[in-house]
Amino acid sequence: MNSTAGHPTAYQLYANAGTDFSNLTWLEAQWAAWYLWIGNPIIATGLASFLLHEIVYFGRCIPWIIIDSMPYFRKWKLQPGKIPTPQEQWECTKQVLFSHFMVELPVIWLFHPMAEYFGMSTWQVPFPAWTHQAAQIAFFFVFEDMFHFFAHRALHWGPLYKNIHKIHHKYSAPFGLAAEYAHPAEVMILGTGTIAGPILYCAFRRDLHIVTVYIWIILRLFQAVDAHSGYDFPWSLQHILPFWSGAEHHDFHHMAFVNNFSTSFRWFDHLFGTDDKYREYRKRVTAMKKLNLSPEEYAAMERKMMLEAEQEGLRAEAEVEQYSFTGKKKTA
Ligand SMILES: [Zn+2]
Numbered sequence: 001m002n003s004t005a006g007h008p009t010a011y012q013l014y015a016n017a018g019t020d021f022s023n024l025t026w027l028e029a030q031w032a033a034w035y036l037w038i039g040n041p042i043i044a045t046g047l048a049s050f051l052l053h054e055i056v057y058f059g060r061c062i063p064w065i066i067i068d069s070m071p072y073f074r075k076w077k078l079q080p081g082k083i084p085t086p087q088e089q090w091e092c093t094k095q096v097l098f099s100h101f102m103v104e105l106p107v108i109w110l111f112h113p114m115a116e117y118f119g120m121s122t123w124q125v126p127f128p129a130w131t132h133q134a135a136q137i138a139f140f141f142v143f144e145d146m147f148h149f150f151a152h153r154a155l156h157w158g159p160l161y162k163n164i165h166k167i168h169h170k171y172s173a174p175f176g177l178a179a180e181y182a183h184p185a186e187v188m189i190l191g192t193g194t195i196a197g198p199i200l201y202c203a204f205r206r207d208l209h210i211v212t213v214y215i216w217i218i219l220r221l222f223q224a225v226d227a228h229s230g231y232d233f234p235w236s237l238q239h240i241l242p243f244w245s246g247a248e249h250h251d252f253h254h255m256a257f258v259n260n261f262s263t264s265f266r267w268f269d270h271l272f273g274t275d276d277k278y279r280e281y282r283k284r285v286t287a288m289k290k291l292n293l294s295p296e297e298y299a300a301m302e303r304k305m306m307l308e309a310e311q312e313g314l315r316a317e318a319e320v321e322q323y324s325f326t327g328k329k330k331t332a
């Protein structure tokens with residue numbers, strides 16, 4: 001195989017590195033086979049990154065689409081009255097696909113050169129030890145959560161909200177597919193939180209493998225889709241790890257517009273007091289559960305509480321939208 005545009009082929013890279021193929025795990029062997037099959041490592045990484053994102057994102061959405069179609073699961077729906085229609089889901093899918101092809105695909109293509117620039121391993125096998133990967137992924141989770149908290153709060157500032165973030169808030173009762181339903185600028189801004197952690201880490205430590213980044217992205221996609229699912233099951237992660245945000249936390253952000261700006265963890269909202277309304281709401285739900293109400297009475301009371309929270313949210317949204325670049329409120 002010839003080198004393309006001055007970049008060595010995968011075959012040349014493996015030969016030059018003296019890679020020993022005799023002691024690889026099944027996955028490592030497939031990894032090397034992929035790079036050797038595609039030949040050009042830039043295309044191999046770009047294609048793998050794009051396919052991984054599409055397969056994991058839509059693959060993770062499928063169970064939620066099925067769950068939404070089954071009334072059995074309604075008892076765990078956070079906003080039971082708001083089930084997305086197939087039309088709504090299809091409209092959302094089209095928009096998300098458009099954004100994936102028009103915004104993410106061109107950016108993903110830059111990923112291999114950028115990864116290489118910062119010293120990230122891509123085609124190399126074997127992979128690092130799983131303990132090493134787990135520690136790196138833990139750092140990416142914490143970094144992304146912090147980045148997202150501040151960037152998301154900034155997106156709730158008048159001009160940024162009106163021009164960018166309002167699209168994501170179209171659904172006051174989100175569903176899995178709505179996780180990446182957002183303005184292209186928002187995809188770029190909030191996507192930075194996912195990618196900047198690995199890039200920064202690699203710039204300093206120079207010992208990161210892209211397979212670790214892929215595992216991180218898979219987990220991050222699961223987190224994002226599940227947080228938008230609209231369901232809180234007794235076995236949901238936040239009931240096992242109390243600091244995990246989960247759907248119950250982010251669903252409130254969509255319903256009430258205020259509070260709960262972080263992604264994976266609850267600690268930043270707690271630290272900055274941006275969970276006060278949420279915690280009060282949860283207290284009221286807990287108190288309501290202790291009242292021994294009939295299912296009909298409970299449902300009616302829950303509907304009333306949700307309506308109040310949502311209306312308060314609409315007022316908060318209208319207020320945010322009144323702010324202009326000068327920071328002054330426009331007189332109506
Ligand atoms: Zn928001």
Ligand SMILES: [Zn+2]
Nearest residue numbers: 168174228250
């Ligand atoms: Zn959201």
